Amino acid sequence: MSLHTSSTSAVLAGARSASLSETDRLDASTDRSGYVSQSLPDGVVFAETTDDVVSTLRLATAHRTPIVTRGAGTGLAAGASARSGEVVLDVSRMNKILRIDPVEQLAVVEPGALNADLNAAVGEYGLFYAPDPASTSICSIGGNVATNAGGMRCAKYGVTRDAVLSLNVVLADGRQLRTGRETMKGVSGYDLNALIVGSEGTLGVVTEATLRLRPLPVATATVAAFFPDFATAAQAASAVIASRIQPSMLELIDGQTLEAIDMAMGTTYRSQGGAFLLAQTDGYGAHLEQDVLIEAIRPLATSIEKANDDEHAAELVTARREAIPCLEKLGRVSIGDIGVPRGRLAEVAVGLNDISERTGVRIYSVVHASDGNLHPMLVLNPEDSVTEGPAKVALGEMFYLAKSLGGTLTGEHGIGLLKRDWLLPELGEVSLDVMRSIKDAIDPHGLLNPGKAI
Amino acid sequence: MSLHTSSTSAVLAGARSASLSETDRLDASTDRSGYVSQSLPDGVVFAETTDDVVSTLRLATAHRTPIVTRGAGTGLAAGASARSGEVVLDVSRMNKILRIDPVEQLAVVEPGALNADLNAAVGEYGLFYAPDPASTSICSIGGNVATNAGGMRCAKYGVTRDAVLSLNVVLADGRQLRTGRETMKGVSGYDLNALIVGSEGTLGVVTEATLRLRPLPVATATVAAFFPDFATAAQAASAVIASRIQPSMLELIDGQTLEAIDMAMGTTYRSQGGAFLLAQTDGYGAHLEQDVLIEAIRPLATSIEKANDDEHAAELVTARREAIPCLEKLGRVSIGDIGVPRGRLAEVAVGLNDISERTGVRIYSVVHASDGNLHPMLVLNPEDSVTEGPAKVALGEMFYLAKSLGGTLTGEHGIGLLKRDWLLPELGEVSLDVMRSIKDAIDPHGLLNPGKAI
Structure with missing residues (x-):
């Protein structure tokens, strides 16, 4: 029984459209992070207009009810995972x-x-x-x-x-x-x-x-290159940065992720090399930039192929986009999101290997190489938790690896509930204190997404 | 006699390097906005290290002393202009x-x-x-x-x-x-x-x-074009945006500003047209983008010339950079900084003309056309104030002109003291209230640059 039950009832009762069904509440307790709330939220309000949001929040303030806003539910850090005593404000119907x-x-x-x-x-x-x-x-x-x-x-x-x-x-x-x-x-x-x-x-x-x-760019030029291993491909990505062109896409996929993609999609990427780099340049200088890019990676690559046409390019991009769904066929996936200085990608590759060996957790990596943002993906057994045991140890070690290289805990997924434990070492006390004072100033009763992010 | 005199003395006395000289205090009461403080600050602390800044601010908090931080003093909104009861924290020596x-x-x-x-x-x-x-x-x-x-x-x-x-x-x-x-x-x-x-x-x-x-871009291509008048040049700038290239520079100068540049620098721009557009494209596609740009402006221009070489290009850029110093030879200059949606530049050109005629204030314009940011410069008599009379009326009308076109009070200079009167109509009450609550959270005694910006 939650402290908030009477307050959540008032908010749910005051909404134009709300649900208390177990299905809706179960949906709202999760996202795509693999995190599972220990309890279900009290109910879900479906907002269709800004006025709906206003009236729900007015009620929430009047009754001091915690509100967890939710959209498509595709978050990767348990930032929208709600629990008992909370009302979910679902804005997915406001989609115009x-x-x-x-x-x-x-x-x-x-x-x-x-x-x-x-x-x-x-x-x-x-x-x-x-x-x-x-x-x-x-x-x-x-x-x-x-x-x-x-x-x-x-x-x-x-x-x-x-x-x-x-x-x-x-x-x-x-x-x-x-x-x-x-x-x-x-x-x-x-x-x-x-x-x-x-x-x-x-x-x-x-x-x-x-x-x-x-x-939309007037032209796009796509290159697919294979390398003996992840660390060499990472070196190649750093060589692209050093060549002073600006790729519009520079995606790195490691060998075991290639295997998973091949298994799920019937492709044959892994047979062509131990790591894959997908590079696009675009705009009026797309092909000139592509020439420079190819020269930069040539000494390291085992094969380099230009995409013949748009269809071929789209196929390559799709393989990259589908990496996570392909891995999800192998087990429960928990996705890391560390960032490092762009020249240090090869060191991360080595470090991730160590972490995998030490913790026994399988780590698959895809990397936004042009901004140093890595997604090392832990593939767990379906019954394994993402918040304790080896998965938690591996996530923590990944953070300290990134930190030791001058990097960060999260490049683009956020903190949510999943990464709160490393927020203090990431930000330091003064920074967290300033953030909390801003939170207190703008949401003085602490009603919005409590316990998340900061 | 200020309320703060004893507190400012304690801060000044505690500094490693401080000045009470009238020259230093006079310098610190102004910037390049034309704004003149009614009084002088109590003194100036010269910080040479972060520790100097820390110790000055600790003293300031202990004694509740208002602090105005100052760098090179080139602000255009009286954001660093200090007055009686305030201590200036000059960080210009921290220049490594x-x-x-x-x-x-x-x-x-x-x-x-x-x-x-x-x-x-x-x-x-x-x-x-x-x-x-x-x-x-x-x-x-x-x-x-x-x-x-x-x-x-x-x-x-x-x-x-x-x-x-x-x-x-x-x-x-x-x-x-x-x-x-x-x-x-x-x-x-x-x-x-x-x-x-x-x-x-x-x-x-x-x-x-x-x-x-x-x-640094591998190539830069420069175009100089003349137009019959400001409004036509503004139309040409909008045509460049519509052509979907991304110029690295797109600067518009009106006819009377060209005259002022010619007078000060011995150039002959005004004789070539009633308004001037300086456009650069850069990177691997610089020359291809330049071709598109020229096609876009050709129907509107009276003349279009590519820069022959780097020296010629640098000359053109210098003329633009020197516009303000050239105008300062004609009188006291107060610089506007409005922003509008990029497709509405020509409407602003017409509106500014009206404002000049109605208020009797001479308005000279230079424009960052590729982001819709205009600097209409009021040239006043040396004895005229920038904060009252026709200058103030003209500045206010410029703001409401921008606002009526979906624009803003300031694109890149800030609010300082000069534009505070229009902050509420610009931002609205809720926005200002949130900003002030953030200010209170981070600087609870209101010691840092009081009365400025928000």
């Missing part, structure tokens, strides 16, 4: 694309709009929305904003923070905050856009996002 | 470039380092620091961070916020806060980097900045 302005190259969307749906809609105007998590077809913009999501092309085109021009945010007390502006530049007052982006639902509920779009 | 890492493409600098000096130093490694205010040779990185400074190439390469990886910040109570990280990506906790950048010295004192560098 409200406006596309091809002249100013921006779009206004509701938080439940899927990343891929936005890209399909703006593609008709010859534009694209840059942040592209591997989960693009199932993740929503609200979650992208909550975690400051990145993706494959963000080294060239920026992460979610760089694409958010303005947000409508409902605060815990129901007031509506408009952050940012529709112009490209602006410096009046503090940067509340950037404060909300990546705050994992702890400061407010985003009900509308104005996003910067970009013209 | 502490580290350049060509592999990771980053530099660590002290706040007093000049923007141009940093660019000269990293240029030896084939790198550049992107934000480039027109004042690059005299402005310091600390001030760039405080105002989230932009410049001419930021539409392609980003503003200061996009270049700041990490900061060391001394808080009002003397604690040291490390924001951000050295990796390209990272999402642990709130984005304190972005919160400090642009906060105009109201949240802490930056004593070290880790900055992202970029490889």
Whole structure:
């Protein structure tokens, strides 16, 4: 029996649409991180309009009810996993694309709009929305904003923070905050856009996002290269950075992940090498940049192949995007998200190998190499926990490995519940203290996504 | 006699190096905005190390002394203009470039380092620091961070916020806060980097900045074009945006500013047209992009000329950079900084004309056209005030013109003291209230740059 039961009832009773069903509550207790809540949330409110969000949050403040905002549920850090005593505010039905302005190259969307749906809609105007998590077809913009999501092309085109021009945010007390502006530049007052982006639902509920779009590149050049092993491919990625071109995509996949992709998709990547680098350059200089890239990796590669056409290129990108679903066929997957200085990728490759040997956990890696962001994926037995035992030890060792190389705990997935234990060593006391004072200032009763992120 | 006299004395007496001289206090009461404080600050502390900053702020907190941090003094919004009862914390002597890492493409600098000096130093490694205010040779990185400074190439390469990886910040109570990280990506906790950048010295004192560098482009192509008038040149700039290339520079200068440049520099720009557009493209596709750009502006231009060589290109850029000093020969200059959606530049051109006619204030405009950021410069008689009379009316009308077009009060100079009157209509009550609650949380005694920015 939770302390909050009477308060959660009042919030659920006051909603236009709410569910107490076990299915809905079970769904809302998880995400794609492998984390399992010990209890179920008290119920789920389905918001369809900003007014719905306002009235739920007003009730929540009146009754001091903890609220966990939820979108598509594709998070990888248990940032939206709710538990007993909490009400889930599900905004997935708020999924409209409200406006596309091809002249100013921006779009206004509701938080439940899927990343891929936005890209399909703006593609008709010859534009694209840059942040592209591997989960693009199932993740929503609200979650992208909550975690400051990145993706494959963000080294060239920026992460979610760089694409958010303005947000409508409902605060815990129901007031509506408009952050940012529709112009490209602006410096009046503090940067509340950037404060909300990546705050994992702890400061407010985003009900509308104005996003910067970009013209689709006039040309894209794709290269697929194989290397004897992960460390050599990592060296090749560093050589690309050192060659001073700006790839729009530079994705590295290790040998065992290639095997898993081959098994699931019927491809034959692993037979071609022990690690794979997928590199794209784009824009007016795409092919000139490709030439430089190929020269940079040639001394290290066992084979280098240019994609013949768009179809071939799309096939290669799909293999990379499907890495996680392919691994999920092998067991329960817990996905790491460490970042390191770009010149140190080869050292991480070696370190991850050590960690796997020491802990006995199988580690598969895909890497956004052009910004030093690695996703080492732990593949566990279905009955294994991601929050204790060898998986927890391995996650912790991965963090300290990254830290020892001047890196970070999380590049683009966030802290959620999964990584809270390493937040203090990551940030230090003063930093955490400042963040908590900001949280207290904006959400004084601590109602929004309690216990997550900071 | 100020309320704070005894407290300021204690802070000044406790400093390793301080000045009570009238010259130093007079310097610290102004910047380049034309704003004149009604009184002088009580004294100036010269910090040479982070420890100096820590000890001054500890004393300031103990004695509740208001502190105005100051760098090179080149601000354009009276953000560092101090007055009676305040102590100035001058960090201009902290001007070392502490580290350049060509592999990771980053530099660590002290706040007093000049923007141009940093660019000269990293240029030896084939790198550049992107934000480039027109004042690059005299402005310091600390001030760039405080105002989230932009410049001419930021539409392609980003503003200061996009270049700041990490900061060391001394808080009002003397604690040291490390924001951000050295990796390209990272999402642990709130984005304190972005919160400090642009906060105009109201949240802490930056004593070290880790900055992202970029490889110098392999090629740059420069075009100079003339148009019958400002509105037509603005239309041409919008046509460039619509052509879907990404210029690295797209600077527009109106006819009367050309006249002022000609008078001061002995050039003959005005005789060639009523408005001037300076456009650069760079990188591997520089010349292909230039071809597209020229096609886009051809129907509107009276003449288009490619720069023959680097020297010719540098000459054109210098004319743009020197616009403000040239205007300063004509009178006291007060510089506007409005931003509008990029497709609406021509409407602003017409609106500014109206404002000039109605108020009788001469308005000269230079424009960062690729991000819709205009600097309409009021040229006043030397005895005229920038904070009352026709200048104030004109500044206010400029803001409401920008607002009516979906724009903003300030693109890259900040609010300071000069634009406080329009902050509420710009941001709205909820936004200002949230900002003030953040200020209270981080600087609870309100000691840092009181009355500025928010």
